[in-house]
Amino acid sequence: MNPNVDPARTAAPGAGRVMCPDSVGHALLAMSVPPDRRRRGFLTRVPIPGRHGELPEPLRRAALAADTVDDALPVAQIEHVDAEAVARWIVGHHASDSYPGVVLGSPHGAAVHLAVACGAAWLPASFTITTPWPGGSPGNWVSAMAWGTRLAQQIITGNPGVTVRQVHDPVLRGSLCGTTVSLQVRWRTLPEAYRNFLGSRLTTGGACVLVRDLRTWPVLDGPPGYSFQIGSTTSGWSPAGHRNDDFAFLRLLHRIGAGDWTDPAADLPLQYAETSVEPALEPQLRKIAAENGSAGHRLLYNDPQVFSAAVADLYRTRLVRRDGGSHAVVSSGRMIDPWQALDAGVVPYWCEAPTRTAADATELWLAGSRPYDRISVLPEPPGTSHDRLASLAHWRSIAAFARHTGGVDNLLAGRYPMFPAPLGHASDFMRQAAVTRRRPEPVSVDEAVRHLARHRTSPGLMVA
Numbered sequence: 052m053n054p055n056v057d058p059a060r061t062a063a064p065g066a067g068r069v070m071c072p073d074s075v076g077h078a079l080l081a082m083s084v085p086p087d088r089r090r091r092g093f094l095t096r097v098p099i100p101g102r103h104g105e106l107p108e109p110l111r112r113a114a115l116a117a118d119t120v121d122d123a124l125p126v127a128q129i130e131h132v133d134a135e136a137v138a139r140w141i142v143g144h145h146a147s148d149s150y151p152g153v154v155l156g157s158p159h160g161a162a163v164h165l166a167v168a169c170g171a172a173w174l175p176a177s178f179t180i181t182t183p184w185p186g187g188s189p190g191n192w193v194s195a196m197a198w199g200t201r202l203a204q205q206i207i208t209g210n211p212g213v214t215v216r217q218v219h220d221p222v223l224r225g226s227l228c229g230t231t232v233s234l235q236v237r238w239r240t241l242p243e244a245y246r247n248f249l250g251s252r253l254t255t256g257g258a259c260v261l262v263r264d265l266r267t268w269p270v271l272d273g274p275p276g277y278s279f280q281i282g283s284t285t286s287g288w289s290p291a292g293h294r295n296d297d298f299a300f301l302r303l304l305h306r307i308g309a310g311d312w313t314d315p316a317a318d319l320p321l322q323y324a325e326t327s328v329e330p331a332l333e334p335q336l337r338k339i340a341a342e343n344g345s346a347g348h349r350l351l352y353n354d355p356q357v358f359s360a361a362v363a364d365l366y367r368t369r370l371v372r373r374d375g376g377s378h379a380v381v382s383s384g385r386m387i388d389p390w391q392a393l394d395a396g397v398v399p400y401w402c403e404a405p406t407r408t409a410a411d412a413t414e415l416w417l418a419g420s421r422p423y424d425r426i427s428v429l430p431e432p433p434g435t436s437h438d439r440l441a442s443l444a445h446w447r448s449i450a451a452f453a454r455h456t457g458g459v460d461n462l463l464a465g466r467y468p469m470f471p472a473p474l475g476h477a478s479d480f481m482r483q484a485a486v487t488r489r490r491p492e493p494v495s496v497d498e499a500v501r502h503l504a505r506h507r508t509s510p511g512l513m514v515a
Contacts, residue, residue, distance in 0.1 A: 063131035064124060066140035071233070072122060073098045074179040075285075076158040078385040078474055083163045083173040084144045085390055086478070094475030098385070100227070100434025101471035116230045123181045123231045129202045134210040137178055138242035145172040149254045152496035155245070155336065156262035156328050159355060160387045160401030161362040165260070165503075167389035168362075168370060170493035172252075174245055176328040177237040180206075189229035190309030192219045196271065196279045199232045203277040212240040214276045216325045222286040222293075222300075225435040226307040239329040241336065249339050258346040258496035261336055263328040265353040269319035281315050284324040287406030287439030291317075299438040348500045354511025355403045356412035361506040363400040363416070365499055370491045371396050377424040378484065381413055381449060384431035385474050386463070391481030394490050398423070405430040405468070410441035410449060417452040426453035427484060429460045429477060432467045440468055 070077050072093070081093055099122060103114040124132075152171035154162050166173040184198050196217065203215035216235040221228050238245075249259065269290045271279040282293045292300055294314045304312050323330075333349065340347035352358045367376035376398050383402035392399040400416065402409035417426070428446045443464055450457030460480060466472055504514040 063133065064128040066133070066136040069124060069132055069137050069178070069180060071179040071181045072096065073100075075385060076175050076178055079158055079160060079163045079173070079387065080141060080144060080175060081474065082388050082390070083166060084146075088144065088146060094478065095473050097473050098434065098471040100225075100469070101432070101466065104470055112226055115227060119181070119227050119230045120183045123183050126182055126202070129180075129182055130205040130209060132180070132206050132209065132236075134206075134213050134236060134238065135242050135244065138238075138244035141174060141178075142244045142248050145248075145252075147252075149252050150257065151254050151493065152258045152260065153249060153253060154260045154262060155332075156260075156350075157264040157326050159262060159264070159326075159352075159358060159403070160382075161355075161359045162262040162350075163387065164362050164366070164389045164392070164399050164401065165499060167393055168366065168494050169496045169499050171260075171496060172248070174248070176332060177235055180234045180236060181231040182234070184230060184232045187229040187232075188309065188311055189221050189224075189226050189307050190304060190312035191229070192281055192315070193313060195219045195228075195232055196273070199234060199279065200273045200277060202232070203234060204274055206234070206236060207274075207276040210236075212238060212242065214239050214278070214329060216270075217277070217279045218283055218325050219279070219281050220283045220286060221307055221309055222288055222303065222437050222439075223283055223433065223435060226309075229309070235325045237327075237329050239331050241332060241339070246339060249345075250343055253343060253345055255344065256346075258348060258500070259336055259340045260496060260500065261328070261333055261347075261349045262358075263333070263349065263351050264324065264326045264355070265351050266324045266327070267321040268324040269315070270322040271315075271319060278322065280325055284326060285404045286437075287404060287408050288437075303437050346497065348496070349513075349515050350500075350503065351513040352511055354412075356409055356416070357506065357509050357511040359401045360412075360416045361503045361509075361512060363398050364420075364506075365494070365502045366392075367398045369494050369498070369502065371398060378427070379417075379423040379425070380427045380429065380481070380484065382429040382431070382477060383409065384433070385471070386429040386431040386477040388478040388481050391478050395481045395485035397427075397481070397484060402430075405433055405441055405446075406439050407441045407445065408439070410445045413449050414452070417449065422452070422454045424453065424455045426450050426457040427460065427480070428458070429463055429480060430467060432463060432469060432471045434469060434471050436468050443467055
């Protein structure tokens with residue numbers, strides 16, 4: 052054995068080590084299970100962009116880069132990634148012997164709120180891996196693609212049932228996208244652990260709900276199973292904004308030291324974005340549901356906020372009748388706790404990211420809703436600053452829709468936008484905001500689907 056090689060960094064990684072701990076998908080999985088099943092250390096973990104606030108910017112950037120590399124999956128372990136083991140680890144979060152339903156698909160907070168309201172399990176259709184990029188640069192996406200192609204081929208070789216979408220996003224990740232690469236691993240065939248779960252732990256007459264994001268994005272194709280994407284649907288930016296002739300983007304590149312940016316071709320083909328589900332999963336899920344005598348539903352969206360509004364209205368009309376649904380909690384990103392929201396008797400509305408687009412959609416939802424007595428806003432600080440973020444003033448204007456009491460959480464306001472807070476902060480807030488501590492009876496999946504179907508005439512959402 053080479054004495055200069057650390058065996059712990061070359062052995063097969065544990066499944067829980069593979070999924071990026073700061074990804075929204077990891078947070079949603081952690082919060083999809085009851086509080087007594089959660090890992091306390093994960094709840095108190097400060098996301099990497101929220102650390103080292105006491106340091107001057109050059110030193111802080113170096114410290115964040117070091118933390119990012121330490122947290123990332125070592126390059127030597129990429130070839131040992133086992134997607135089936137990750138699926139078993141995900142299923143292991145759900146401890147009950149049986150469930151009346153399964154919600155499976157894109158990483159969306161409303162999908163997790165829906166699952167919890169129905170007493171169902173939530174299973175993501177993908178997971179994010181970050182791994183070091185030695186000598187990388189936030190502006191050199193061409194080299195990032197070359198490095199990511201090599202790593203993705205190793206993953207696909209060992210896991211023929213997955214595809215890999217690399218996302219290079221200087222808007223969401225800032226300078227850290229020059230330190231590690233981000234790989235979205237998506238199942239194109241249902242993993243065996245998911246099949247076993249659906250076959251053995253879904254109750255007779257249970258239901259499966261496929262949640263699928265239909266948004267598209269320009270994509271560069273690589274070897275079979277691999278593709279590359281510049282920017283993200285969740286950032287609030289358009290694909291056309293990732294160019295040197297966009298002054299706001301040019302200013303962002305200068306701020307993060309990405310002077311070597313090369314504009315991508317303007318005519319790249321569109322494909323489903325990184326948050327989508329591989330299309331082949333839907334017929335597989337329907338076939339398994341039919342074989343097991345389960346109902347199969349699908350919920351498709353190309354506007355994530357319409358989905359959030361539909362689930363929030365489900366909570367108000369079906370779950371919090373006891374107090375009239377007087378308290379709405381608007382949150383974004385990782386600031387979510389569906390179990391505590393259910394226990395607290397609040398109406399949860401989830402924003403995909405703290406962008407102006409999401410904030411505008413929230414205002415429209417509130418303007419069209421029966422007024423709430425109280426509105427609390429928990430905007431997750433994203434860890435970067437850019438021109439498409441909603442300002443604190445914008446979030447406070449949302450809270451001002453309340454008839455009596457409205458406000459933005461003080462801790463998050465003090466950290467916004469540069470310093471993300473621990474995941475458990477949302478849980479602490481919900482406990483303190485509780486109107487009641489009596490958990491309502493679950494809504495049946497079929498009833499929930501019927502309610503959501505009333506929103507299918509809204510542009511951006513289809514329920515079937």
